[in-house]
Amino acid sequence: MNIHFKNTRIKITPEVYEPAEDSFLLAEAALPRILDSNRILEIGCGSGLISAVIKNNTKAQIIGIDINPHAVKCTKDNGVDAIRGDLLSCVKGKFDLIIFNPPYLPTNDEERTDDWINAALDGGNNGRKIIDRFLLKAREHLVDNGRILLLVSSFTDIEEVKSKMLSLGYFVEEICKERYNFEELLVIAGTMVKK
Numbered sequence: 001m002n003i004h005f006k007n008t009r010i011k012i013t014p015e016v017y018e019p020a021e022d023s024f025l026l027a028e029a030a031l032p033r034i035l036d037s038n039r040i041l042e043i044g045c046g047s048g049l050i051s052a053v054i055k056n057n058t059k060a061q062i063i064g065i066d067i068n069p070h071a072v073k074c075t076k077d078n079g080v081d082a083i084r085g086d087l088l089s090c091v092k093g094k095f096d097l098i099i100f101n102p103p104y105l106p107t108n109d110e111e112r113t114d115d116w117i118n119a120a121l122d123g124g125n126n127g128r129k130i131i132d133r134f135l136l137k138a139r140e141h142l143v144d145n146g147r148i149l150l151l152v153s154s155f156t157d158i159e160e161v162k163s164k165m166l167s168l169g170y171f172v173e174e175i176c177k178e179r180y181n182f183e184e185l186l187v188i189a190g191t192m193v194k195k
């Protein structure tokens with residue numbers, strides 16, 4: 001399957017999350033906030049759509065990380081450097097911007113499936129299992145005044161995510177939101193302000 005979006009054509013393979021409203025909303029939110037000098041990391045790059053859009057429309061440096069080896073290959077085939085890893089465990093150094101469209105759906109044991117698409121969707125029992133781990137670690141990899149851009153859903157309890165971010169020292173801003181049927185999607189920025 002192929003997708004064409006913002007000067008970017010990408011190919012998606014079956015074991016990889018197919019870009020959807022959440023992917024497009026995060027890409028749209030990220031683009032105007034990027035400086036050409038930025039070093040950017042995309043966690044959970046999936047097909048590489050968001051990273052490829054950034055690469056093709058800015059001069060920023062971007063690299064993707066995904067736990068799914070098929071996603072890493074897909075991202076590379078779509079023209080963006082990528083490495084396999086669990087969140088930021090394989091990363092050294094600091095970034096101006098870290099982007100993440102995480103698995104955010106509350107998922108119980110019966111709903112869990114034994115395939116790579118589960119890794120794209122399964123946010124644990126409350127939807128925030130991966131998000132909470134990410135928020136804790138991302139702080140260590142931001143430059144002064146560096147930011148994360150995180151996609152969250154009303155299914156994830158947005159207020160809980162914001163309160164976790166505040167407790168970890170992020171300055172929190174809502175960047176944009178869209179409603180799709182019964183779900184609201186929101187992009188939240190979290191800035192590690194230099195003290």
Ligand SMILES: C[S@@+](CC[C@H](N)C(=O)[O-])C[C@H]1O[C@@H](n2cnc3c(N)ncnc32)[C@H](O)[C@@H]1O
Nearest residue numbers: 019023044045046066067068086087101119120
């Ligand atoms: C909702 S998909 C988003 C994919 C792509 N960024 C997009 O927006 O179309 C979430 C992605 O996060 C990846 N992922 C899940 N847990 C991860 C982890 N612990 N470390 C790295 N990537 C992870 C999944 O494999 C999946 O590719």
